[in-house]
Amino acid sequence: QVQVTESGGGLVQAGGSLTLSCAASGSISNKGAMGWFRQAPGTEREFVATITWNGDLTYYLDSVKGRFTISMDKAKRTVTMQMNNLKPEDTAVYHCVAGTGIITSRLRAADAYRSWGQGTQVTVSS
16 A cells, blocks of 8 residues: 655745645556645535656646646655645645556546555645
C-alpha cells in the first residue's frame, strides 16, 4: 500500500501563489498516477489535477487550467502542484492521492485512487 504525505498550503491573498508537495512511499508503477482532490466546507470533493507516474499525461479541473501546474519527480517520488493567481474559490482542504493500475478514462475519478493523504488547508483571502 502506497502512503502519501502532503506539505505546503497556508494562507495567501487573492492573486498570490502557493506550492503543494506530496511524497510517496511504496511502489507506484504499472499505470500509476498521483494527483490532488479538494473539498471546501459544505461542498463535495472535487478533482483538481493528476499526473501519470511516467509523466506522459496530465489532467486539470477546467477552473484551474492555466493557473495550476502539476509535475512529477520520479527520483524523489514526489508530486508538486504550483498554484498561481489563486482565487477565494480555491479555498479548500487539498488531498494528495496515489493509485496504480488506473486506466486513462478513470484518472479523474476519486475512487480510482487507493491512497489518500490527510489533507492540507489552502485559504485564499479576497
